[in-house]
Amino acid sequence: MSKIIVHIDLNYFFVRCEEIKDPTLQGQPVAVGHQGRAGIVSTCSYKAREYGVKSGMPMFQAIEKCPNLIIKPVDFDFYGVLSREFILYVLSFTKKVEVASVDECYADFSDVLKNEKDPIGFLKKFQKGLFDKTKLYCSIGVSTNKFLAKMGSDYKKPNGITILRQKDFKKIIYPIQIANMYGIGKKTAPRLQSYGIKTIGDLADKINSDDNDIKNLLGKFYFTVKDWVNGKGDDEIKYDSDESVKSIGTSTTLPNDSNDYEEFRNVLKMLSFDVSRRAKKENKLGKTITLTLKDTNFISQTKALTIKNPTNNGNDIFNYALDILEKCYDGRLMRLLGVTLSNLIDIKDIAIQMTFFDYKDAEEDSKTKLLINDLNRRLSKPMLIRASQINKKGE
DNA sequence: TCTGGGGTCCTAGGACCC
DNA sequence: TCTGGGGTCCTAGGACCC
Numbered sequence: 001m002s003k004i005i006v007h008i009d010l011n012y013f014f015v016r017c018e019e020i021k022d023p024t025l026q027g028q029p030v031a032v033g034h035q036g037r038a039g040i041v042s043t044c045s046y047k048a049r050e051y052g053v054k055s056g057m058p059m060f061q062a063i064e065k066c067p068n069l070i071i072k073p074v075d076f077d078f079y080g081v082l083s084r085e086f087i088l089y090v091l092s093f094t095k096k097v098e099v100a101s102v103d104e105c106y107a108d109f110s111d112v113l114k115n116e117k118d119p120i121g122f123l124k125k126f127q128k129g130l131f132d133k134t135k136l137y138c139s140i141g142v143s144t145n146k147f148l149a150k151m152g153s154d155y156k157k158p159n160g161i162t163i164l165r166q167k168d169f170k171k172i173i174y175p176i177q178i179a180n181m182y183g184i185g186k187k188t189a190p191r192l193q194s195y196g197i198k199t200i201g202d203l204a205d206k207i208n209s210d211d212n213d214i215k216n217l218l219g220k221f222y223f224t225v226k227d228w229v230n231g232k233g234d235d236e237i238k239y240d241s242d243e244s245v246k247s248i249g250t251s252t253t254l255p256n257d258s259n260d261y262e263e264f265r266n267v268l269k270m271l272s273f274d275v276s277r278r279a280k281k282e283n284k285l286g287k288t289i290t291l292t293l294k295d296t297n298f299i300s301q302t303k304a305l306t307i308k309n310p311t312n313n314g315n316d317i318f319n320y321a322l323d324i325l326e327k328c329y330d331g332r333l334m335r336l337l338g339v340t341l342s343n344l345i346d347i348k349d350i351a352i353q354m355t356f357f358d359y360k361d362a363e364e365d366s367k368t369k370l371l372i373n374d375l376n377r378r379l380s381k382p383m384l385i386r387a388s389q390i391n392k393k394g395e
Numbered sequence: 396t397c398t399g400g401g402g403t404c405c406t407a408g409g410a411c412c413c
Numbered sequence: 414t415c416t417g418g419g420g421t422c423c424t425a426g427g428a429c430c431c
Contacts, residue, residue, distance in 0.1 A: 037396045185429045
């Protein structure tokens with residue numbers, strides 16, 4: 001028995017949040033986004049879209065297209081509040097909810113919909129319930145796996161409900177332009193088009209005839225896509241996943257292109273302390289520090305350094321980032337700097353990298369020390385010892 | 396005022412160990 | 414001896430998503 005998976009997508013979420021704050025914005029051309037030298041449109045209202053404004057578009061271009069565009073700065077704190085209300089609402093139907101981003105989630109509605117004679121009617125009430133609680137609009141895709149549910153929620157906006165059944169999903173999915181397929185971006189779409197693939201249906205034909213060019217082009221992703229275009233795919237909703245964040249990074253476009261080393265120092269310091277603050281908030285330490293540089297030609301470069309003892313200390317991160325910069329900077333004008341901490345370890349089961357002779361950083365507890373010493377002697381090589389394991393065994 | 400900032404996953408090569 | 418593989422970790426870059 002296949003599952004019933006839904007994908008729920010909040011329509012023009014950031015702008016909708018601004019409308020909730022200030023209802024006079026409704027029906028106006030509104031864009032949310034930064035308005036600095038590197039500003040782009042994050043989200044825009046449907047009215048703005050009529051003028052050709054799109055998300056991702058440079059703000060100055062959006063203004064060219066729509067001179068009376070109302071621009072609102074991003075207010076993540078407020079959006080976060082509404083986002084949580086949205087998830088809580090979905091959770092009131094089932095606990096099997098997977099948050100995909102601030103404005104979308106997947107949910108396993110098998111139990112919710114299995115005895116429902118009128119699923120469309122039910123989902124309309126669901127939408128109305130969400131609106132009554134939060135004033136948010138959503139589109140819903142319903143199918144047997146996450147991919148089709150996602151494509152479904154994208155099919156009709158705003159307030160759409162699209163059900164993709166095994167017997168008829170092809171009718172809806174196959175005519176869709178290949179560039180609008182989830183997972184196919186602006187690099188792969190033209191490559192596929194160069195093989196005559198215009199739609200998802202074309203891609204399905206090629207894949208089901210075992211086309212080697214497409215196989216090579218997509219790599220491992222080929223097998224996922226093969227499932228997708230044939231109506232199969234991942235239907236696991238990760239609702240109590242213990243997965244946590246894998247990297248914490250921040251970057252900034254400089255006020256002006258610069259080769260001023262002192263300015264770089266100051267910016268890196270600020271970025272490093274921001275990363276440190278967030279790592280501490282997440283109770284994470286990291287072993288890899290990555291410096292990102294983007295030059296005036298938009299060429300990005302990353303240089304990474306992995307250290308022995310994980311850290312989330314601002315000065316540590318700053319100094320490592322500076323080390324990397326010193327090693328690789330060649331005096332070019334730069335546009336953007338970034339610092340990322342990865343290889344993260346949770347503080348509560350912090351791994352203490354130790355050798356037989358080096359356990360200065362060990363917990364002060366003497367029992368732990370003895371135990372670690374003993375383990376290392378028996379293994380006679382460096383090893384990872386988790387404090388949580390030690391505590392268990394030490395009892 | 397030309398083109399954000401937060402992430403994830405994949406690939407491919409090299410170092411190193413057994 | 415002129416030629417191993419398996420496994421892990423690291424680095425750098427690229428593609429994609431929101």
